[in-house]
Amino acid sequence: MPFKAILFDKDGTLFGFTDTWAYFCDRMFDALAGDNELLKDQLAHVCGFDRKNKKFETGSLIVNASADEVNEAWWKLLPGRSLQEIVDLNHEIYDHLPAVPTCDLVKVLSELRQLDFKLGVATNDYEAGAVAQLQEASAMTLFDFVCGSDSGFGRKPEAGMVHGFCERFDINPAQVIFVGDSTHDMDCARNADVGLSVAVLTGPATEAQLTGHADIVLPSIESLPDYLAKAGFLKGQDAWNLKY
Numbered sequence: 179m180p181f182k183a184i185l186f187d188k189d190g191t192l193f194g195f196t197d198t199w200a201y202f203c204d205r206m207f208d209a210l211a212g213d214n215e216l217l218k219d220q221l222a223h224v225c226g227f228d229r230k231n232k233k234f235e236t237g238s239l240i241v242n243a244s245a246d247e248v249n250e251a252w253w254k255l256l257p258g259r260s261l262q263e264i265v266d267l268n269h270e271i272y273d274h275l276p277a278v279p280t281c282d283l284v285k286v287l288s289e290l291r292q293l294d295f296k297l298g299v300a301t302n303d304y305e306a307g308a309v310a311q312l313q314e315a316s317a318m319t320l321f322d323f324v325c326g327s328d329s330g331f332g333r334k335p336e337a338g339m340v341h342g343f344c345e346r347f348d349i350n351p352a353q354v355i356f357v358g359d360s361t362h363d364m365d366c367a368r369n370a371d372v373g374l375s376v377a378v379l380t381g382p383a384t385e386a387q388l389t390g391h392a393d394i395v396l397p398s399i400e401s402l403p404d405y406l407a408k409a410g411f412l413k414g415q416d417a418w419n420l421k422y
């Protein structure tokens with residue numbers, strides 16, 4: 179069965195992770211804790227963010243979990259505030275986040291489209307925010323499918339988003355290439371039984387952390403068209419013909 183579609187994670191894969199999300203955390207903590215530095219440190223600790231060095235720790239909720247899980251973790255440290263208040267604040271700050279692409283998205287995604295792949299985004303973030311960031315990067319029209327943790331397919335590492343993507347285009351998971359920057363993404367790829375899982379190093383996870391979880395580790399999505407061509411995974415190529 180040939181590969182017909184590529185499903186991308188968003189943060190750390192299409193967009194740089196640290197710039198965007200360190201800014202997000204700092205704005206949330208300002209709004210939730212004012213000038214209470216101790217509370218800010220507690221809020222940072224519970225989501226795995228090192229405020230001083232602007233780094234996300236291994237296993238950070240910001241890296242791996244959904245927006246709902248992060249909001250709940252903060253809410254537990256904020257007696258007197260409602261969860262809805264935190265969710266609303268999250269949305270408000272999220273709407274003004276700087277989106278920094280990991281490469282020339284239009285160039286790379288156009289190249290993949292020319293190779294006849296359907297392209298999708300599966301993020302644990304909210305769908306509307308993902309759409310807004312993609313629009314800002316002039317990349318929204320290059321995708322055939324965008325879903326978030328509030329789109330009704332569940333959240334990664336469950337397999338629902340991959341299955342939703344497959345149903346939309348009437349393809350099998352074995353025909354899907356899943357690209358992401360975290361072990362959560364790679365677990366999702368495995369849970370969904372995709373044909374090829376690709377980890378990229380543009381997120382907080384290191385090569386050592388990702389090796390063994392992915393079929394292949396690449397420096398960034400920029401390397402993907404070349405890798406697929408060299409591996410013979412493009413339509414009509416030898417490896418493609420041999421394999422299928």
Ligand SMILES: [Mg+2]
Nearest residue numbers: 187189190359
């Ligand atoms: Mg990611």
